[in-house]
Amino acid sequence: MTPRFTPGQLHVHSGLNDMVATARALRAVGRKIALVPTMGALHDGHRQLMRTARRLPGCVLATSIFVNSLQFGPNEDYDRYPRPLDDDLKVCEEERVELVFTPSREEMYPGGPEITIDPGPLGGELEGASRPGHFAGVLTVVAKLFTIIRPDYAVFGEKDYQQLTLIRKLERDLNLDVRIIGVPVVRDADGLARSSRNAYLSDDQRSAAVTLSGALAAGARVSAGGAEVVLESARAVLDKEPLVDVDYLELRGADLGPAPERGEARLLVAARVGTTRLIDNTAVFLGQGED
Structure with a gap:
């Protein structure tokens, strides 16, 4: 049974099957989807991504909130990474997001995963040299989100410039048919990049x-x-x-x-x-x- 979708309202799906069904139903009636993938702890930088996506004509604005374990190394901050889901959903409401996907780790990676995406040589440079395996984790979750939601557009920040570059290569090399849009770095008044x-x-x-x-x-x-x-x-x-x-x-x-x-x-x-x-x-x- 396809979950009910009411335009202009916030719909939150934690289940993969519900998300797939809703996205499929939207496409069936000719609606496009603009996706802003996030790991939550939403701030003004994320708001700018959402506002950019919302300006795309004829699109349902969708956001994913998922702290992706695959992109964290063994000594990084996965366990303490902030997860203020209630606050994040309020931000989504304020920014007129219509569709939010909040899967669990088990929902996204049942029993694994056993297969990840190789980011190529660039994935081992810069951030990849300091964080081995990081970009394999990023590209794997992005590919899964694109497969589940099938967005027409996906919006990412330029603060993670290497990530944005690799996602563009991912879309091109795997023919994913998603238009990737980069948004300039959002900064505080003193110049610090929002993070x-x-x-x-x-x-x-x-x-x-x-x-x-x-x-x-x-x-x-x-x-x-x-x-x-x-x-x-x-x-x-x-x-x-x-x-x-x-x-x-x-x-x-x-x-x-x-x-x-x-x-x-x-x-x-x-x-x-x-x-x-x-x-x-x-x-x-x-x-x-x-x-």
Whole structure:
């Protein structure tokens, strides 16, 4: 039996079969679906993703809330990752989300999984070098969500730029027929990129964490000078903050291949502030100054 769907109301499905049936019924009557996949602990960055998806014409706005165990390493924060489901559902209501999928770990991965998706060489670089297996977990859950919900559009934030790049490759290489939309990084007034993990930071750590966006801005300001100048300027800012333990600072092409001599590139940083690992990135335009 297909669950009843009333346009304009919030419908929450924890069961995979109910979610599949509702999505199939919507497609049968010609409705498109715009999906915002999340791990919950929703903040203004997620709200911006939802607002972007909501502006897509003729679409039902859907969100998934699932803390994906596959993308956490053995010493990472899966068990303590925030799960404020009631608060998250209030955010969904406020943003006029119509369909929310909240599966359990057992519902998504019964007995396994035994098969995951290989992210290719890029999956072992940058975040993948520091978090082995992370992107196999990300791509596996995204592929499952696309298979279950069959969205026409999927909206992701550019803060996780490597993730966005790999999801675009996933959609292309597996012919998933989903239009992937990236949304620019959402920042607080002081420049810190919005992240669910910001809640772990003490006041002093949060002040120190702003150094990441400051370093990226410093690099972007001197982009006319080329790659070496960009990296030197960004590194100089990071080196002034003792509470920031840098994992990597790299300049890559827009597709995360080698950086070009001129044109669009991407400056990426990852660092620990206390026990909290943060990432950030920005576009730079080498040999052309700032956009």
